[in-house]
Amino acid sequence: MNLYKFVSNSINEKLGFDANLETPKNREFGDFATNAAMVMAKSAGKNPRELAGDLLPKISELDFVENASIAGPGFINIKIKDNFIWESADKKIEIKNPNPLTIDMDYGAYNVAKSLHIGHLRTSIVGDTFNRIAKFLGHNTISYNHIGDWGRSMGLVIAWIKKLHPDWPFFQDKFNSKLDYSKYYIPVQELDTYYPSAAELAKTDEEFMEQARVITAELQKGHAGYNALYNVFIPVSLKAMEDVIKKINIMPFDNTLGERNAAKYIEPVEKILREKHLLEKSDGAEIIVVKKDSDTAPMPPVMFYNSRGAVPYDATDIMALYYRKITDNPDKIIYLTDSRQKLHFEQLFRVAELTNLFPTENLEHIGYGTINGADGKPFKTRDGNAAGLNDIIEMVNNAARVRVLESGKKINNEITESIALAALKFNDLMHDLRSDYIFDPESVTSFEGRTGPYILYTAVRLNSVLKKSNVKTNNSKLVELSKDERNLLIGLLDFERTVQVAFDNRATDILANYVYDLCQLVNTFYHNCPILRDDVDEQIRAQRMKIVQIAFNTLSTVIDLMGLKIPNEM
Template sequence: MHNGDVSVELARRVVAALDTALDVRITPAEALIRPSTREGADYQCNVAMSLGKRLGRPPREVATEIVAALDSADLVAQTEIAGPGFINLTLDRDWLQHRATALLDDARVGVAAVEQPRRFAIDYGSPNVAKEMHVGHLRSSIIGDAIARLLRFEGHEVIAHNHLGDWGTPFGMLIEHLIDEGWTSDSEHTISDLNGFYQEARKKFDADPEFADRSRTRVVQLQGGDARTLELWQQLVDESTRHFEKVYQLLGVQLRPEDIYGESFYNPYLNEVVEELEAKGLTELSDGAVCMFPPGFTNRDGDRLPLIVRKRDGGYGYATTDLATARYWAGERGATDLLYVVGTPQAQHFAMVFAASRQAGWLTEEHNAQHVGFGSILGSDGKTIRTRAGGSIKLVELLNEAVDRAASVVAERSELDEQERAAVARAVGIGAIKYADLSGDREKDYTFDWNRMLAMDGNTAVYLQYANTRILSILRKAGEEPAQGTPVLLAEPAERALLLKLLQLPSAISATTESYAPHKLCNYLYETATAFSSFYEKCPVLAESTPPELRRSRLVLAKLTSNVLTLGLSLLGIDAPTRL
């Protein structure tokens, strides 16, 4: 099977031509192969411009030599040099037709697995115990889950770790409040409102010095490993975890309880972390705190910024724990790639943690550490989305509302029975929330808008889901599934345009994972669905007047489109129902 898509193949040929004709070595990416915007051409190669500059020669001349040396008669039918030195490439129709036929039996729809799999450790989800998840955690779960699915599909090893906020000073007051509420380590209780519970504890802590004292003692007991304290703490963790599980399940996010590596998990490592940094001479005392000053981080006045590794009171904070995560995942678990899917406000924190971990030698040149940041979700007032009461919106309520709204959208159009409709409403409602989150540049804020995310046309999940069910219904009406080996015939430009789009799935996926940017796959899927819609308008499939071999060929294109849409949506974590 061909590895990658047409542009990859073309790039390979250009690389070879440059090597033989001009004695120049470039990477396939540097060949700058792009889909063409020119009528008649399928792709263009833009390498001659940059190369001309590099070699001090007219780009058109370079282009002419590349074309002369190009060994591509099997897949390129026509080349043309245009403008300052663009090389326009028209693919061979037979070659395209054979590719389409071959694609039909390929469950991966042309996407080859990577040759050198890496080991990714991805931190995502990461809510806090005894608090409701907020929309930041929603975004982290959705984006992290899509990235994990995509990387796994590419053949990488992916370890998800959920950095649960389950440790630190607030647990003193939370446990004391638990005791006041009559909890014992073996009683069965539930907290119906996590935020309420947290706020009550906080209120008492601020108002009642005796309670505050007890809380502080309790923190010391927790950190000292007192058995009864740990049992109560565990109850809080379990209670919250059950709540988070519910959200993950509703969302269809693949985080499991065994993926939890909360802050407490790193507690046993924190001493070693600090000792090692001290032994390596990387720390300084500043105001009684042990700090690192990774190079390149200063405030506006030019003062160096500290990364506090041990507080003045001897305690450890958020930064120490994250240093421990880098050391643990790279060192003990052999991860080559460390991704942290966390909101952009924490960008500096992660940049400093990575720099410090490189100084410590925990991260080396072999390691790729990335903060995969994201913006916030805004309400119609342009502010971070909140409920009317001012607290964060309850996620479970939001998700249930999405399903309810989807149910009414679906009810308008559907011939499904009640039970099917419920499943479809879930796929459409949850899909809408996820797709709205994934389809924009993740670093930007976006406005939460029910009408837009549930619109039947436009770049939405339901548009793609509906396009797919429409194709499946054409296939059902045809009464035949396209058989393996069915010849594909490209008669109309719309057929060719659709097939070219379908063949671009591999590069859409690699562009997406290269920059951890799910919106690139979303855009690709949307373009694919619109290419199908133009095709379907211009190329009748089931009409009497369509000759049988053309009908069969068009059914193959339809089936391939459905395969691309279904696979693409599943890689985003979105279900594609077979009927709507």
């Protein structure tokens, strides 16, 4: 159960007003504390300690309170009865959500014909965890991988293929779209090199760039040859995406619908914009002005058609909003992208409001920081290239294999990789989403201390005790709680509140830090409180087994929310 919530509600009811309930950093002070007396002292015209003295008897009367005392400048410290803690911890976790929302979760945003790189790590891992948390809290989520499959990069890739194979039928005047073109299949390893090569060339070769722009516009207008070619290489990219999703153990997306799908709704969206007189011609393009008089920051217009008649991502994002409106009609849309796109989403949300598609309060953009190398610049591999996601995964896998080899343990490859993945994912989840963080290969692959493997190891230990013992925990009774057992139970009872706080604050680090602290409590308990040893009293053993059971259940739940798997051994 949610102990915090229960205690808070009980105290508020007893006192007749909402007292602020805190969990003291220093456990010595008590399980909970309230600063109500200090907050109210001024308006009451009393000194805080005196006021605390008035409140104290009421709090002490509550049946779950062991004792309450006044401390420092006027804090009321509250200690909960052991028996109450014991019974509370044993209650099943049941999340009842009185107000479940339909939430579109937009993360991933993979690109076609561009292999995934380190930048996709956070959106995938964090997005997946938010999705799992939201579901856990009873919301109805629909995840979208809004893939980049319709913009300039497509034009560049096609232009590059045209340069390599000018003789291919896709580029001929008399193109027959009814034939089978599957023999022009391009392996993913090769396809992935096209975009970087083309982008590089376009930087210096203006003619090539212009060709790509024209091709982009023609593709979007339905050019038969380009579309046939596009349909040949798209599945190759989609398959590569699926492989990565499996490899990093994130849930499959409910929808892999990107710009191309959105672009189908250009007519109804354009109609809305015209009816509301929102489109303006400017330098050959058609734009939507979203600037307000109150703006102090730069607020450029939104591009609907560029001067070549193509629809850039500003436009496809509006159409995607329309698509979601007529399909899911969600209560909320949460976008998770790099924080550099902040302005883009501010613009998009203004258009949503102007068009009455969605009110701004239903739209939310979470921007995450960059993953940097030791030099503070975006992380690169040793050869100086932007690190590919597969390279990073392989690096961590190798480190895990070395670690296993050194330990002399017999651990299979599947488990080794799941340990490596835990290291990678936990490292990502534990950092404040909004800040940049430094990706240090050495510490990520060290597997000691504050790491994913530490979390898994703790769970494996608990599970090992459970597997070895045949003690039935159904009838475990409380004999006596030692300090370590008590601290652990209190920690476990904070789980429900933590998940809620993590979701409300859109902060996976709150959950990651919680589970790490919890594991520390488990390991201290494990070290100080023998369970299966012969000299342990039978009733104490049953009590501790119960605690192990509860701790393992909670730990499993959190590990699952983080998209990790507990190995059988490690």
